[in-house]
Amino acid sequence: MRRAHPLVTASVTALSLAAACAAAAVNPPAADDAWARVEMDRDTLTAWLGPVAGVDYGAFQWIPAHLLATRAPVDPARVTVIEAPFRITLGGESFDPADRPLTFAGRESTAATGPGWWLVQFVGPTRRDWLGDLTARGLKPVQYIHPFTYVTWGEAATVASLQEAGLPQVRAVSEFRPDYKFRPDEGFPPAVGHQREMMALVANEYVPTLQGRMGAVGAAIRAITAVNSLLSVIYLSATGIRGGEIAEFPEVYALQDVPMDGGVRGEIQNQVNAGQLDASGRAHTGYLAWLDGTGHDGSTVTVSVVDESGFRASHLDLADNVSGCVPLPGPLSSCSGNAYSDHATHVAGAIAGTGASGIVDGEGFLRGIGVAPGARIVAQDFVPLLSYEEGGMVPDGMSVIFTEAVRSGALISNHSWGPSSTARGYDIPTLQVDIGTRDADPATTKNEPLLAVWAIMNGQGDRMTGPCAPASLGSPDEAKNILAVGATYLLDGAGQRAGEFDRLAHVSAHGNACDGRRVPHLVAPGCTTDNASAAGDRSHSRASSFCGTSMAAPNVSGAAALFSAQHYARTRMPPSPALVKAALTAVAHDLAGQRNANTQGEVVMGHRPDRFQGFGRLDLDAAVNPAAEVIHVDQTHVFHESGEEWLLQVEADDPDLPVQVMLAWTDAPGHGLGGATAAWVNDLDLRVRAGAHAFRGNAVGADGWSSAGGVPDGANNLEGVFLSPAQHGGDVLEIAVLATNIAGDALAPRNPQLAGPRQDFALACYNCTTRIDAKSTAVDLALQAPSTTPVVTPGGTVALPFSIVQPGPGKTQKLRVDLELPEGLWHVRRSDNGAWECVGGGRHVRCTTAADAMPGTVTAGDVLVRAHADLQPGRLLSGVARVRARDNSDPAGSNNAVTIAVQVMPLQDLLLVDGFEGGGPH
Structure with missing residues (x-):
């Protein structure tokens, strides 16, 4: 629902914001003043504090923080105090725009009356009517920059008129100076001397004029490409001093050097991703059997492989999955x-290798199997889009890659490369990547989304030099809408299972982004890995051959393909990039206590999320074989105004398991200026209420679970809440998504003025159900273990029976049995015993039946499982099974769980037990 949010005029005695500020451009709130966001409506605030100044946003109030000192807080969790909320970072400086008032002194007469770029800062989060007022006055809001500021385009006289008007919502008006247009580490004015390849963001309508003016100062125009309906990129070559002159052109919004350091960045890793580990914590064979249990292999999904060349399409492990690349004209x-290379072939095999070559290593692992062996793969080569053999990317090169990917049918794009190996902040190529995530094809009338899974730079831990130290990222690692991936170890130098896949590989970069956003988002095994190579149609490479984030990203791309195929089978709709990110990060494996990529100094990681592991190591089994029900919300709700709120009530599907909630959104494109300037635009905040406690997104305590209270995350577009069983207590939870600031149009990045600011979102809630109505008749369910211990041989199968006694008093409805299989066993059959449906491809199996169970009856079923081939005979394996009825209460729950015991025996002993030797049993 859209709400009107008038400036506060609660009563005739209230201090209005206009009175408080006098004239916003003349006497604004000081930058050092603290302001508060109070999450309550205006009436509740007035009852608490009385009539006060501020802005009413409906679900929250924005007020000067000193007003809070007059009353004790009614609920501290609803109050967020922000110190110095109006300071902005531009040109490498942090300042208050009100301290740099607009002046025309010293400007040429033509500039004083002509068009240009101007900063307009509001008094708080954006409202649509404020933007409409600017437009009506002749100023075009072009780009939002945090906090509360827009880069606008208009005539100088119009800006002077706005300044004189003293509008209460306008806090400051300032010039967008030429030094803001450069990345700080490139310097302003640029160094005199050598010729430089540059890219300029400019106002669209002035492109023809600028071509002539740039030529007049000696610049050679290489190419021009549109970014959206407001801005274009001009790719040019000029000396440094001429670049300084070009930055002085009022039509130029940003000017950057083209980076010239672009380039690239088996079954064992699949089993690590799927959590299929033996008692010693090492991966075991059997990935295809695990995959069969999930019911999906990615066959409805196409993944593009963007690399330094194509992959060897004739390789036996790839040939069946190759799909053609559809080129653009031109x-x-x-x-x-x-063309093909080892690097690209290895990456393609990790995503979608089929294992058709049948080659196994010395430990029995199939060498050519990918994470999603049914997915289609498209070969794309970034090298032709690097300019003049210098490593710099042509201005529309990124757009070509994204457009050709979606026209070739890709839903996911793997990028084990980058246009720059050094941190550049949120620059022009990064801006183009974020646009492409929402809409990869500018020629179509509807959005064509594409999830870019990107290997972050092989930065080797902290880099203590450079403008973004200690981050060691490259570009476009800082894009908001990609899935950025770091690397852990897999094999040792001899190609053996190292068991260190929870330790970051020494090559992996550390974050954060230059503006403080969290990068990476996930990590996965990448050093060293085993898969197809380009040497021949049956060749493979492993051990020291490939170690890097390049090999970690395809694991995540394959996982994204499996999740997407599963989601499509269930909904007949592909998931959005935001939902894939939410689903994979929500249940990632926390690497607290493990080593980061540093070889000295700070080496031990804390709990996720952080700048080393992001949200943790990929856990594919948890994502596609969840132990309990999952709720997915995929861009079905759109926010139009700051202050709107979305609510959902859930409860834990299994009260004995954690609840994991992840909010993700594909944000509106950022500024493209590079450096430390904040790149986020729309700010959503996740809050989960459990009883009297409120848990904020990304506020994680020392124990690894979300901590009550906490400060809202105002920067990241991935926010997680992780509740232990003790925290949620099986009670009703309220999930809230608050539209803290809706400042740009995320839904139409190529035409941002089409409909005004808008933002949708995706949410994944693991172990959640919306069925929270009162339970019907009470029952007393009892789960019984088999009377004899089942036996299994290494590599063999066995049926694990279960029976449920239902003495009453009522009829049970929708019975469910959850099995945590003993370590060393995995589920291999999806449907059992007619009325029972069992799902799960690993150790977590859920069996359900819609049939009712009457009092006094016994309901039985079984689960077919397989034992790992390397299990040691003589072991007694132990797991757990639990029963519950969806629509019944069960007050006496002590008999709902039993231990599952399975005896591992050699084949010859099993034959004796079964009576197959000596003519019969003895």
Whole structure:
């Protein structure tokens, strides 16, 4: 629902915001003043504090923080105090725009009356009517920059008129100075001397004029490409001093050097991803059997492989999954033809290798199997889009890659490369990547989304030099809408299972982004890995051959393909990039206590999320074989105004398991200026209430669970809440998504003025159900273990029976049995015993039946499982099974769980037990 949010005029005695500020451009709130966001409506605030100044946003109030000192807080969790909330970072400086008032002194007469770029800062989060007022006055809001500021385009006289008007919502008006247009580490004015390849963001309507003016100062125009309906990129070559002159052109919004350091960044890793580990914590064989249990292999999904060349399409492990690349008309294309490389072939095999070559290693692992062996793969080559053999990318190169990917049918794009190996902040290529995530094809009338899974830079831990130290990222690692992936170890130097896949590989970069946002988002095994190579149609490479984030990203791309195929089978709709990110990060494996990528100094990681592991190591089994029900919300709700709120009530599907909630959104494109300037635009905040406690997104305590209270995360577009069983207590939970600031149009990034600011979101809630109505008749369910211990041989199968006694008093409805299989066993059959449906491809199995159970009856079923081939005979394996009825209460729950015991025996002993030797049993 859209709400009107008038400026506060609660009563005739209230201090209005206009009176408090006098004239916003003349006497604004000081930058050092603290302001508060109070999450309550205006009437509740007035009852608490009385009539006060501020802005009413409906679900929250924005008020000067000193007003809180007059009353004790009614609920501290609803109050967030922000110190110095109006300071902005531009040109490498943090300042208050009100301290740099607009002046025309010293400007040429033509500039004083002509068009240009201007900063307009509001008194708080954006309201649509404020933007409408600017437009009506002749100022075009072009780009939001945190906090509360827009870069606008308009005539100088219009800006002077706005300044004189003293509008209460306008806090400051300031010039967008030429030094803001450069990345701080490139310097302003640029160094005199050598020729430099540059890219300029400019106002669209002035492109023809600028071509002539740039030529007049000696710049050579290489190419021009549109970014959206407001801005274009001009790719040019000029000396440094001429670059300084070009930055002085009022039509130029940003000017940057083109980075010239672009380039690239088996079954064992699949089993690590799927959590299929033996008692010693090492991966075991059997990935295809695990995959069969999930019911999906990615066959409805296409993944593009963007690399330094194509992959060897004739390789036996790839040939069945190759899909053609559809090139764009014109001279530029990423479609690679028949060229191939080892790097690209290895990456493609990790995503979608089929294992058709049948080659196994010395430990029995199938060498050519990918995470999603049914997915289609498209070969794309970034090298033709690097300019003049210098490593710099042509201005529309990123757009060509994204467009050709979706026209080739890709839903996911793997990028084990980057246009720059050094941190540049949120620059122009990064801006183009974020646009492409929402809409990869500018020629179509509807959005064509594409999830870019990106290997972050092989930065080798902390880098203590450079403008973004200690981050060691490259570009576009800081894009908001990608899934950024770091690397852990897999094999040792001899190609053996190292068991260190929870330790960051020494090559992996550390974050954060230059503006403080959290990067990476996930990590996965990448050093060293085993899969197909380009040496021949049956060749493979492992051990020291490939170690890096390049090999970690395809694990995540394959996982994204499996999740997408599963989601499509259930909903007949592909998931959004935001939902894939939410689903994979919500249940990632926390690496607290493990080593980061540093070889000295700070080496031990704390709990996720952090700048080393992001939200943790990929846990594919938890994502596609969840132990309890999952709720997915996929961009079904759109916020139009700051202050709107979305609510959902859930309860834990299994009260004995954690509840994990992840909010993700594909944000509106950021500024493209590079450096430390904040790149986030729309700010959503996740809050989960459990009883009297409120848990904020990304506020994680020392124990690894979310901590009550906490400060809202105002920067990241991934927010997680992780509740232990003790924290949620099986009670009703209220999930809230608050639209803290809706400042840009995330839904139409190529036409941002089409409909005004808008933002949708995706949410994944693991172990959640919305069925929270009162339970019907009470029952007393009892789960019984089999009378004899089942036996199994290494590599063999066995049926694990279970029976449920239902003495009454009522009829049970929707019975469910959850099994945590003994370590060393995994589920291999999806449907058992007619009325029972069992799902799960690993150790977590859920069996349900819609049949009612009457009092006094016994309901039985079984689960077919397989034992790992390397299990040691003589072991007694132990697991747990639990029973519950969806629509019944069970007050006497002590008999709902039993231990599952399975005896491992050698084959010859099993034959004796079964009576197959000596003519019969003895």
